[in-house]
């Protein structure tokens with residue numbers, strides 16, 4: 001905790017440092033990385049255009065003890081072209097200490113940062129002043145990102161926040177781009193909005209099905225149309241898979257389709273030229289969308305079970321030339337490839353592998369709406385393809401050869417950035433780039449694809465490698481503390497083992513211990529059920545969403561049956577032509593005193609159609 005004197009001292013220092021930073025910035029019109037000129041942050045920030053952020057979870061780095069613990073992250077992100085970290089904060093007791101370190105390290109390393117308030121922890125209805133005051137605390141720091149000369153801030157969720165009250169507490173005209181949702185908030189007082197959904201989904205925070213498929217591009221369109229001309233902050237994410245079991249206090253066990261997502265999304269971003277993009281994320285290891293190093297200091301919320309030995313650094317390497325092209329408004333990434341490289345990724349098991357016998361989440365009720373538990377295999381796993389994905393970043397054409405276990409294929413790889421897929425095969429994964437009869441890049445991955453359930457669990461997180469191989473990036477220390485907790489096998493140790501494992505058998509051992517169900521065990525329900533075709537725009541039934549108060553059940557049931565089924569409080573349970581709602585008596589509805597703003601839309605819809613349940617809503 002900072003004393004008031006400490007805070008003042010810090011602000012005094014900040015003003016000086018800010019002046020110094022400004023004068024040094026203005027002397028550099030463009031940043032030159034070798035012979036490629038990229039538009040400077042100063043120029044882009046002044047125009048509020050072509051800015052690149054990356055979401056950074058403060059909640060996982062509570063173990064950091066000084067600003068220098070952030071230096072590695074700042075330096076690597078800056079080198080990749082990221083302009084600023086969006087510092088996602090909850091309400092942990094270490095939040096302010098860590099924000100101080102992060103702002104200091106950013107200043108020391110020429111990076112920018114801003115706060116992104118996580119409304120899983122802050123309350124839109126009552127925390128506007130608290131949020132504004134925290135913004136004020138950092139507004140004059142040299143590393144604070146300013147857009148159009150205004151202090152920038154963002155959020156995760158937060159619909160219903162009183163933005164005017166927040167700005168007034170901040171004491172400055174904050175450039176506010178929160179993760180509000182079209183239809184759930186007015187766009188009147190915000191400068192723009194962040195769309196979090198960097199993955200195709202079913203519209204209800206689970207993987208898409210053929211009948212309920214809301215693509216990332218559809219999300220772009222719906223945000224852009226809602227925002228009118230206001231700033232759209234678009235998501236770019238490589239992956240999503242999470243597999244928390246009962247060993248941690250909350251559980252979630254689902255995937256969104258990953259595959260070629262990162263490559264395709266960057267191409268889309270270059271074509272669409274959004275004003276700002278946010279890479280989701282730097283270090284949310286638990287949801288497997290990290291592009292930052294495993295070795296950067298952090299704690300273990302249970303994620304090490306699926307992140308140990310699974311570096312993602314290649315995802316940032318892949319992104320680097322796209323970031324430069326994006327900043328320059330160039331749709332052709334080929335002009336920005338400075339070092340020829342191959343980035344490859346794949347899952348370590350095929351999706352047919354059955355880990356139910358040993359998985360920590362196996363035996364949980366399938367798709368239990370009140371607990372968000374699923375049968376051991378993650379919800380949505382069917383949307384993952386068993387492929388090896390290979391991106392070539394080349395200055396001139398070459399031949400790419402890929403061997404995935406028993407599958408071998410060769411491709412003509414043109415100059416520029418291109419993606420190739422090969423069906424994943426059990427065994428070794430090898431890659432060769434040949435030009436004019438010479439192997440210019442070649443290597444075998446440190447991670448085999450096997451039919452062993454490592455640590456006894458389903459793991460849908462990808463292994464990402466590069467040619468030439470990057471530096472070793474192991475998990476260590478605090479990052480491994482929860483690895484064995486809740487495991488049902490004893491073969492898994494809390495230390496990195498990449499490259500040291502004896503190679504795994506390609507055929508199953510005679511008496512496998514961790515990859516077969518016991519005899520007579522029933523087939524897992526989630527593998528045989530197929531979701532009925534559904535149209536997400538055509539909801540005609542629903543209830544309160546997983547984790548939401550049962551007090552929403554009646555409102556959701558009423559509203560969803562007439563096609564209004566807001567994501568967040570409600571979940572759609574049936575699809576088809578919706579009924580026509582009864583006409584009300586002209587009065588509108590508001591949440592009952594004491595109920596949060598998340599009731600606003602539901603009360604307005606329900607009451608204006610004649611259903612205004614006491615205890616939730618009232619006429620207003």
Ligand SMILES: *[C@@H]1O[C@H](CO)[C@@H](O)[C@H](O)[C@H]1NC(C)=O
Pocket residue numbers: 200208209210211213215383
């Ligand atoms: C969702 O739609 C996209 C775009 O058409 C398609 O590529 C993807 O395969 C679809 N996903 C599902 C699960 O149907």
Ligand SMILES: *[C@@H]1O[C@H](CO)[C@@H](O)[C@H](O)[C@H]1NC(C)=O
Pocket residue numbers: 365368369370371372373
């Ligand atoms: C769903 O999970 C919750 C939380 O563990 C549990 O209390 C409840 O009994 C489960 N419901 C069903 C239908 O299995």
